[in-house]
Amino acid sequence: MQVQELLQKNSIANKFIAQLRDVEIQKDRLRFRKNIERLGEILAYELSKELKYNKEHFQTPLGEVDVPQPESDLVICSILRAGLPLHQGLLNYFDDAENSFISAYRHHPDNDEKFEVLVEYMASPSLEGKTLLLADPMLATGTSFANVLEALKPMGTPAKIHLVSVIGSEVGIENLKEIFPPNSKLWIATIDKELDQNGYIVPGLGDAGDLCYGTKKQH
Template identity: 70%
Template structure:
């Protein structure tokens, strides 16, 4: 798996990362969701530089212009529910993409032990298409792996891109071991540690709760 870590070069992305981490700003759910969306837009823009383009003629009022436009069938798949604002950011730029949604959540057998359960999938065929799989938090890597395996029933994509806001080094290492070499990960920032509950440190907390409110635990 190839990793593209955008924090390696300073950009306006730093502002949005700082704001989603800031506990004083997290109470503004609308701003939190919008910042995740903006991060998705930036990640999508960077990802777009690696896609396939075809030269096209565009007729203006004064003549004809040649320009290269995207020449791939894209499917954006977000992991519910936290992935929805990130999905929207990607869809703002890839507005002709098809859309897929899948659930993945932690089912705890104890305070520190859990398994990832996938219970819902709505997706078009992925056969021969470019899949963009979005989840804001890459902690242990198990959600991406379980979702990746669940999506195999929908066909074999031509290319696969993972998109995430914050990840842990441990989670990225797990994905590198478990996923094919041609998969690409686009991530805004990487933290060093996971706590005993499998959450990223310093991270930002529970992205789903911060976007949409707290939930009852299973």
């Protein structure tokens, strides 16, 4: 798996990442969701440079022109619920894409720090021969992406897989390199070095799902 980190070069994305991390700005859920959506758009633009293109002919009011158009058959698959604003950012740019949604959440069976990632819901078109974009804003241990990849296998084999995330850990990324095909690629805004004892990214930003939509009750 290849890795493309957005913040290796300074850009306006720095501002959106800083606001996502800031404990005071995080209190504004609307801004938090919007910043994830914005980063989804930026990552979509960068990703679009690696899609396949064919020239198409267009008539303007004053003449004719050939413009390369993306030919990739895209499916955007987001991991609920934190993936929804990132999904929207990708969809803003890839508006012709098909859409897939899947649940993956941390289940604490003994009500302690130990957890397992469960997948309980999926709605997806066929993935056979298509370009799959897997979207989840937080890449901590990598277990969610790995379990989702396994759950999607009955839907067919994609020709290409792109993972899209906002913040990840070095540990999680190394884990995924052992699981995803070598020609897959991770597009991520920034990478942090550590995970805490509960499997959260440090410094990270906290629980993206709760910050987007409010706290949830585990059952």
